[in-house]
Amino acid sequence: MKLKRILSLIALTGLCLAGTIQAQDAATNAAPAAAETAAPAAPKDPTLEQRVADIEAYVNNGARTPDVNSKIPGPGPGHNAWQMTSTALVLFMTLPGLALFYGGLVRKKNVLSVLAQCMGITGLVTILWWACGYSLAFGSGDELVKGIVGSLDQKFLNGVDPYKTGAGYYWISDAMWAMFQLTFAIITPALIVGAIAERMKFSAVLLFVALWMFLVYFPFAHMVWSTTGLMCGTLNKEATIKAIDFAGGTVVHMTSGWSALVLCIILGKRKGYGKEPMPPHSMVMCMIGTGMLYVGWYGFNAGSALGADGIASNAFMTTTLAAAVAGFVWAVMEWAIKGKPSVLGFCSGIVAGLVVITPGAGFVTATSSVIIGVLAGIIPFLAVTYLKKMIGCDDALDTFGVHGVGGTLGAILTGVFADEKANAVLGKAGMDLLPGLVGNQIKAVVLTIVWSVVATAIIAFIVKATIGLRVSEEVESQGLDLAEHGEEGYHG
DSSP states (O other): OHHHHHHHHHHHHHHHHHHHHHHHHHHHHHHHHHHHHHSOOOOOOOOHHHHHHHHHHHHTTOOOOTTOOOSOOSOOHHHHHHHHHHHHHHHHIIIIIIHHHHHHHSOGGGHHHHHHHHHHHHHHHHHHIIIIIHHHHHOOSOOSBTTTBOOSTTGGGTTOOTTOBOSSOSSSBHHHHHHHHHHHHHHHHHHHTTTSTTTBOHHHHHHHHHHHIIIIIHHHHHHHHSTTOTTOTTTOTTOSSOOOOSSOIIIIIIHHHHHHHHHHHHHOOOTTTTTSOOOOSOHHHHHHHHHHHHHHHHHHHGGGGSSSSHHHHHHHHHHHHHHHHHHHHHHHHHHHHHSSOOHHHHHHHHHHHHHHHGGGTTTSOHHHHHHHHHHHHHHHHHIIIIIHHHHTOOOTTOHIIIIIHHHHHHHHHHHHHOOTTTOGGGSTTTTOOOTTHHHHHHHHHHHHHHHHHHHHHHHHHHHHHHTOSBOOHHHHHHOHIIIIISOOSOOO
């Protein structure tokens, strides 16, 4: 019986194998026929005229020729190379630029805490951006809240293809668009660190930033820069507020600056503030950080042209002029009022000029940028010197005075000086945005201030009620470096 069963199994196995081989042979023989039936006809090569038109579009950083099987379907090498360079430059603004700029301005017992906060924010925001932040800001699916928040269709960067274009602009890789915008998302909350330096717990900083990104940054990135955003005048014909923001006056500087003001008020003043001197421990470090910010800002502003074209060149020029003029004017103001032009004054003025020109860098002409630089050297200087005392807040490193006031000033001045000679999208050949532009800029400013202030207050009180905002008085006296990170910036 056992032998019969074994023979039966062998026979059955043989039949199965034979059937499988026959099925494979049949499938193999049938595959070419099925492929011939199902496969569409190979697309025809474009004509010479179509190929030339595509190359012209690439050279001019314009729209691709429609309905053409392009011979250069992926990212355009030159424009994409500039985008990669710009992305690196914007990251350079935070690490090490902002870290050194802020690090030099605090007392030496807290220098590492500032560096740690900048690096911690970089890691945290990157994780959030990958998980869902990019999708909430620029997701291409159905919006969660129309005009305000994007979709979750591209969570975990699903569908963000390095070999495809169009998510950001015609000739840059979708992956580079996502990474370029990530660097903006990183530096924005890092700017807030300047207002709360030397007294906020590291854990509280991270929790605050995590909540702030969802309630403030992701919505504003969508509203101002998404093709369906309610304040994106340059891309959305149906925008409720037809405002313009070339590189982040509202999205970056106003949201962080006004949020910084609210947070530092709720957090309270540093121990001994106003009673004991708290000078910067290293103006050399601060100046080096300023230089890094200046250089990195070319990626921030000229990179926002999304290609190596004339608009990028204009933004490069206006950024250079405004920053240099503002740095000089701030120092002269200080010289006239206080008797001496300080290195801190030059540094503060340069950063203020960079902030104020940011929203208009690609929309204004050279002469306008010089005027903007003069105003950037005066108004933020007055805010830092007098307004801060009037408010009575301990904005430790003048984040509100430079970024809040400067960003607000820049957004309004962009409406005043915007010129279609600098960018055709402003004129009738583009989106026809100049009529009523100042009014729309003011509307955008008001919305940004109200939203940022309310959201920040809510988040700050949530963090305060759960894990607390401040370090203990003992830790504050000792310094955050040793107490929070177990390290010292200097020895001996």
